[in-house]
Structure formats: structure tokens, C-alpha cells
Amino acid sequence: MAPRSFSKFLLSLPFKKSGQRASGSGDAGGRVDPMAYDSQHSSSAENTFRLDPTEVRKHFDRIGRFRILVIGRSNAGKTTLLQRVCNTTELPEIINVEGEKIDPAIVQGSLERGYHNIDDELIFQSNPGFIFHDSRGFETGSLNELNLMKDFVADRAATMKLEKRIHAIWFCISMADYERPILAAEEKFFNECNTGKVPVIAVLTKADALKMPALHQLMRDGLTMKEAIPKAGDLEEQMLSELKMRIERQLSGCKYPPKAYLPLASMNQEDADCNPLLRCTTDALDEVELQKLVVSTQQINIILNIEYAVKRVLMDDKMQTAFNKRAVEEKIIGWMPFKQVIKLASV
Numbered sequence: 001m002a003p004r005s006f007s008k009f010l011l012s013l014p015f016k017k018s019g020q021r022a023s024g025s026g027d028a029g030g031r032v033d034p035m036a037y038d039s040q041h042s043s044s045a046e047n048t049f050r051l052d053p054t055e056v057r058k059h060f061d062r063i064g065r066f067r068i069l070v071i072g073r074s075n076a077g078k079t080t081l082l083q084r085v086c087n088t089t090e091l092p093e094i095i096n097v098e099g100e101k102i103d104p105a106i107v108q109g110s111l112e113r114g115y116h117n118i119d120d121e122l123i124f125q126s127n128p129g130f131i132f133h134d135s136r137g138f139e140t141g142s143l144n145e146l147n148l149m150k151d152f153v154a155d156r157a158a159t160m161k162l163e164k165r166i167h168a169i170w171f172c173i174s175m176a177d178y179e180r181p182i183l184a185a186e187e188k189f190f191n192e193c194n195t196g197k198v199p200v201i202a203v204l205t206k207a208d209a210l211k212m213p214a215l216h217q218l219m220r221d222g223l224t225m226k227e228a229i230p231k232a233g234d235l236e237e238q239m240l241s242e243l244k245m246r247i248e249r250q251l252s253g254c255k256y257p258p259k260a261y262l263p264l265a266s267m268n269q270e271d272a273d274c275n276p277l278l279r280c281t282t283d284a285l286d287e288v289e290l291q292k293l294v295v296s297t298q299q300i301n302i303i304l305n306i307e308y309a310v311k312r313v314l315m316d317d318k319m320q321t322a323f324n325k326r327a328v329e330e331k332i333i334g335w336m337p338f339k340q341v342i343k344l345a346s347v
Contacts, residue, residue, distance in 0.1 A: 064163050065128070066290075066297045069118075069153065071135040071189070072172030077205040078134065080267050081172065084274045087300050088126035095121040118152050129297035133166070146185070150193050157198045167290055168281050169200040171258060176209035178243055182250050190254035199284035202251065202258035203277065208265035210239045259284045275301050288312065295335050309335040 070078050083089060094102040097119045122132040133156075135149055156166040171189075173181050181204075190200075214235040218228035240263055251257045262280045266272050278298050282291045295308045313331045 064293070065131050066168075066294050067131045067133070067156075067164075067166045069133045069135070069156070069166050069169045070172065071149070071169060072203075072205075073174065073177075075176075076172040076174040077267055078172050081170075081203070081205060081264070081274070081277075082122070082124065082130075082132055084267050084272050085277065085298070085300070086124035086127040086130060088124050089270070090124065090126065092122040092124045092132070095123060118148060127297070127299050129299075146188060146192065149189070153193055153195055153198070157196045166198055167293070168284065169195060169198055170203050170277075170281075171200055172203045172205050173247065174206045174209070175204055175240065175243065175263070176206045178210060178213060178239070181243065181247055187250070187254060190251050190256050190258070192255070194256055197286055199259040199281075199286075200256075201277070201280055201284060202247065202261045204240075204244060204247070204261065204263040205267065206265070207240055207263040208236075210236045210243070214239055275304060278304060282308065292335055305335050 070082065072078050079091075082092070096102055096117065102120065118133055118135055120133070122134060124130065133152070135145075153166070153169070156164060159165050171186075173186070175181065211232060215225075215228050215232045217239075218231055218235060219225065223231070244261060244263060248261055260280050260283075262276060264272075264274070264277060267274065278294065278301075282294050285291050285294070291308070291312070295305055298304065309332045312335065313328060
């Protein structure tokens with residue numbers, strides 16, 4: 001971002017100035033002249049303005065934390081996915097319904113076997129703005145477990161206690177199970193579990209697991225290992241595309257199908273890109289305030305914050321015809337990263 005553009009972006013944050021707040025200059029049609037605004041304010045922006053901590057904390061106290069239910073079989077890569085989203089390699093803290101912390105060693109063994117309480121909260125200290133819930137024993141296809149999940153979704157999707165409401169569901173389907181990615185348990189969920197306004201994202205995890213099947217297929221077709229390796233990547237992409245289409249066709253016939261389908265690969269690598277999942281989740285939400293909540297909670301990519309601030313605020317039709325600096329400041333702060341803004345506001 002160019003220095004002059006960046007200075008204008010900083011000026012749009014919730015700054016506080018001694019005396020009366022400055023307002024943008026406009027032309028006869030009510031539009032702002034960016035060059036005039038920049039030359040008028042950029043030189044003294046850093047020294048004149050500061051973030052208003054009261055307003056910042058008021059905003060984030062109001063919106064709370066983003067709560068996600070994660071569903072899927074054991075070994076679907078759920079824990080690894082959550083670690084990438086929260087930018088950590090540590091295991092989450094587990095808080096039960098009484099607010100008590102559970103021994104992580106006990107919890108980890110239960111997580112691996114798929115046995116734990118769906119009401120437990122999984123919180124990573126690297127980003128406590130996200131609260132996760134993990135489905136229990138889903139791969140068993142147990143009617144009792146399905147009913148427990150349906151009850152949890154029904155309660156948490158419509159609860160009047162805003163701090164307990166779930167905002168999104170990530171349904172993890174491992175591509176390592178490419179021969180039978182959808183079983184009766186998955187179909188039963190999408191036919192019987194009405195999530196209401198809570199969007200379900202079908203996250204196709206371990207998409208890179210198709211690399212070896214692609215290589216083996218080429219060798220079965222008569223290629224040597226040396227000949228197959230350069231061609232495996234293209235066949236892998238083709239297999240993933242076909243598998244994704246097969247899953248979509250199968251689940252689209254269900255009563256409550258996913259709102260979106262997203263393949264993800266190599267989430268076990270520290271530099272894995274989970275921005276597509278955050279973007280997909282944000283776009284699947286119907287309410288702008290919830291979109292602000294997930295974008296401001298994530299801490300892995302400031303570009304995502306700026307992208308949505310520009311797209312949802314600065315490119316708004318109303319902003320094209322009328323400009324109110326204070327209104328713009330208040331709207332933009334809603335898309336900014338919670339942790340960084342609070343830290344900056346305290347300086």
C-alpha cells in the first residue's frame with residue numbers, strides 16, 4: 001500500500017483528536033476529494049490522532065466471541081485445522097459447562113477416540129476470540145449421538161444468551177477416505193439436523209491425500225514411477241474436482257445441505273493457508289455484524305481485514321454519494337483485528 005494511501009487508511013480508524021473531530025471536505029455533489037483530504041491531514045496524522053480505547057473496547061465487548069461447532073470423524077484433521085486458524089501448535093484448553101478447566105492429557109486421549117462432551121469449549125490461548133465445540137463419536141452413526149448433536153444445534157442456534165450462540169458449523173470430510181467420503185451418518189445429519197440460520201461449511205480436509213492414489217493410478221495405466229511423478233499433480237487436481245462434485249451431488253439431495261464446499265490441503269504445515277476457510281465462513285454468514293466478528297477475531301492476515309473494510313464500507317453505495325468521517329471510522333473499526341486494535345488503543 002502506498003504511503004499516502006496508508007496514511008488515509010490510518011485516518012479512517014477510530015481516532016480521537018483534541019477539540020472537535022475533523023470532517024472530510026467534499027465537492028458540490030457531496031463527494032470527497034481524496035487528494036485534498038490527504039494533503040490536509042496526512043502530515044500531522046501520526047502526531048495528532050490516537051485511538052479511542054473506550055470506543056474500541058465498547059465495540060468488542062458488544063460483539064463477544066465467535067463460536068464454531070466442528071463436526072467430523074476422528075482423524076479428519078479437525079484439531080490440526082483449528083490450530084492453523086488460531087496460528088498455534090499448542091493444544092486447546094478445554095472448559096466444561098461448569099466453567100472448570102479439564103486435564104488436557106485426559107481430553108487429548110478422548111479427542112483421538114472421538115469421545116468427549118459436545119458442550120465443552122475448546123479455546124486456544126493464541127486466539128481466545130474463537131470458541132470451538134467438537135462433535136462426539138460422530139462416526140459411530142449412533143442415533144443417540146445424532147440426537148445429542150441435534151439438540152445442541154437447536155439450543156445453541158436460537159438461544160437468547162448471545163454469548164452461548166453458535167455462529168457457524170464446519171463439517172470436516174476427509175479426502176483420505178476418498179472411496180467412501182460420505183457414509184450414512186453424514187447423510188443422516190444433513191437430512192435431519194436443521195441448523196436454521198447457522199451456515200454449515202463442508203470442509204474437505206486432507207485434499208493432498210489424493211496425491212498417492214493419483215500416482216498409483218498412473219502406474220496402473222502403465223507409466224513408470226519416473227514418468228508418473230510429473231503427471232500426478234494434474235490427475236490429483238482432476239480427482240479432487242470429481243470427488244468434490246460427487247460429494248455436492250450426494251449432499252445437495254439432502255433436506256439441509258451445506259451452504260458451501262471448500263477443499264483444504266496441507267493443514268499440518270505451519271505455513272498452510274486457511275484464509276479461504278475464513279473468507280468462505282464470512283461470506284456464508286447472513287448478518288454483517290457476524291461477518292465483522294469473524295474477520296476481526298482472526299489474527300493471521302491483516303489483508304483480510306482491510307479487504308472486507310474496503311469491500312463493505314468504502315465501496316458501499318452510500319459512501320460514494322455522502323461522506324461522514326466519524327461514521328466511516330466507526331464502520332471500519334468493526335473489521336479490524338481485535339487483539340491488535342486493543343493493544344494499539346492502550347498505548
